[in-house]
Amino acid sequence: MYWVTGCTLVHLGHGDPAVLAIRQALAAANKGSDPLLAATLRGSVAWQLLVAGRYSEAELVALRAAAAVEPTGDVPPEHLSVYGSLILQGATAAGRGQNARTAIDLADAASEVADRLDEDRKDYETNFGPSQIVMQRTDIRISTDQFPEALTEARQMRSGGTGLAAVSQARHALDKATALSQLGRHDEALQLLLAAESIGGEEWTRYQTLMKQVIDDSSSTTRAAPCAASPAVSASAPDPFRLRQLR
Structure with a gap:
């Protein structure tokens, strides 16, 4: 219960209560006999540190x-899933901290673990697998301002990202929108923002500061565009005013 509460509070932007709840969960896990559960809860602490911008500590x-x-020999899939997820969390934190080389090296290590699974899994309420690898590699490229490379990474996603949880699908769409916006492809970026909003839902969308930044960038470009756009282009372009309500 503490774990679920903590993760929910993080999503809703309530950092301090989230830390207390996750620490309570970790204390309970440390008294138990499941090292994978304890490790996963430490991963939740790392995630909370990442959300707070404490990237080196999170890593x-x-x-x-x-x-x-760390697995030795043959281990069950859930062991690989937990281990790989923690390595990938370290990669994401390194990317957010602008340590691109370390982030990619860690993502490569996590990818080797995912290759041993060859499927998207959810163990200990944590998602890991090939789809999660692509998502986080894209995130790392975005964090380190490598926008063409981010789109290249995103094209490796299996089955349109259906192996991801809904909020992860929304976040991945937001990452792709960010890359497209930075490359001047604003109409495509706005379409993906609408998709992210639809998938993630109103509550998730409300706390996505990156989405608001992309909306501002894309909307300002839309306002600066020539008024003589052809009817065909105007009819197909996404409506930025719906998204502006998020600001």
């Missing part, structure tokens, strides 16, 4: 948790 916590459950 350290995630990688220490991974080292504690």
